[in-house]
Amino acid sequence: MAADAPAADTSEMFGDGPRPSGGFLSRGADASDVYELVSNERRRFTIKYVVEHDDGDGVTLDDLATAIAFVESDVESIEKVSSKQRKRPYIGLYQVHLPKLENAAILEVDKRANHIYATDAAETVAEIIDEIEDRLVGDER
Amino acid sequence: MIDELVDRARGLLTRSPPTASLNRDVAFEVLANKRRRLVIRTLVKHDESELPLTRLAEHVAAAENGIERDDLASEERKRVYVSLYQTHVPKMDGLGVIGHDGDDGQVWATETTAAVAATLEDVDERIEREVVA
Numbered sequence: 001m002a003a004d005a006p007a008a009d010t011s012e013m014f015g016d017g018p019r020p021s022g023g024f025l026s027r028g029a030d031a032s033d034v035y036e037l038v039s040n041e042r043r044r045f046t047i048k049y050v051v052e053h054d055d056g057d058g059v060t061l062d063d064l065a066t067a068i069a070f071v072e073s074d075v076e077s078i079e080k081v082s083s084k085q086r087k088r089p090y091i092g093l094y095q096v097h098l099p100k101l102e103n104a105a106i107l108e109v110d111k112r113a114n115h116i117y118a119t120d121a122a123e124t125v126a127e128i129i130d131e132i133e134d135r136l137v138g139d140e141r
Numbered sequence: 142m143i144d145e146l147v148d149r150a151r152g153l154l155t156r157s158p159p160t161a162s163l164n165r166d167v168a169f170e171v172l173a174n175k176r177r178r179l180v181i182r183t184l185v186k187h188d189e190s191e192l193p194l195t196r197l198a199e200h201v202a203a204a205e206n207g208i209e210r211d212d213l214a215s216e217e218r219k220r221v222y223v224s225l226y227q228t229h230v231p232k233m234d235g236l237g238v239i240g241h242d243g244d245d246g247q248v249w250a251t252e253t254t255a256a257v258a259a260t261l262e263d264v265d266e267r268i269e270r271e272v273v274a
Contacts, residue, residue, distance in 0.1 A: 029272075029273055030268075030273060031264070031265045031268045031269070031273075032175055034264075034268050034272060035169075035172045035173045035178075036173050038169055038172075038173075039169045039170055039172065039173030040169075041165075041166065044169070121272055124267075124271045124272055125272065128264055128267060128268070128272075131260070131263070131264060131267075132168060132169065132172065132260060132264060133165065133168070134160075135158065135160050135161070135256060135259075135260045136160065136161045136162075136163050136168040136256060136257060136260055137161075137162070137163055137164070137165045137168050138161070138162025138163060138164070139162070
């Protein structure tokens with residue numbers, strides 16, 4: 001898991017704009033931030049996916065985007081996901097969701113290597129998502 | 142009423158928290174807004190009776206401002222009332238998360254409200270303990 005992952009240099013990762021400093025592990029976030037983060041389906045998927053698939057070497061952004069495109073589309077096998085179908089989740093992840101999850105110290109992102117790593121917080125947040133689903137979400141279809 | 146009390150007593154005895162069957166996106170969307178979370182907590186606290194929407198707005202405004210209801214400025218009260226009236230209450234009622242009678246303006250906690258409130262309480266605690274270290 002994250003403990004084994006190389007500490008990614010994330011300082012210049014997502015442009016030069018101001019980045020919120022710190023994250024859940026280091027300072028002042030509260031429950032509100034967690035509820036906001038998990039309110040988005042792609043972020044929930046991403047958190048669970050990375051926790052499930054990161055054995056220490058991280059997961060690739062390509063694989064994650066392909067998995068999301070597969071889940072969101074009607075194609076019958078993951079091999080048939082086209083690069084065009086993969087592109088939309090890829091851009092959304094890259095521009096919106098990964099920066100948010102990284103700022104919250106839920107994921108570590110190594111942009112150059114295109115790798116994403118789970119932190120300890122990722123596992124806890126994945127469990128929180130499961131708990132909310134178990135208690136509040138009905139069977140769907 | 143009696144049935145409800147019996148159910149509640151049974152729930153306390155077996156310690157099984159109430160559950161709900163919401164749509165997935167709805168469940169997370171309801172939790173994602175602070176004002177909606179306050180509505181849920183407030184209604185569950187008053188779950189023996191219906192509340193006029195004006196009263197609910199006072200409780201929510203007081204909690205948001207960290208003051209007593211009596212100390213609320215009329216503007217603080219009204220701002221929250223309008224957002225509950227126009228946005229949150231119809232939405233939460235439509236999603237089945239709270240009870241609401243648009244004719245007399247009463248709102249109340251349902252079993253779903255109770256399930257959401259119980260989940261919030263436990264998850265809040267867990268976040269405090271394990272995430273925001």
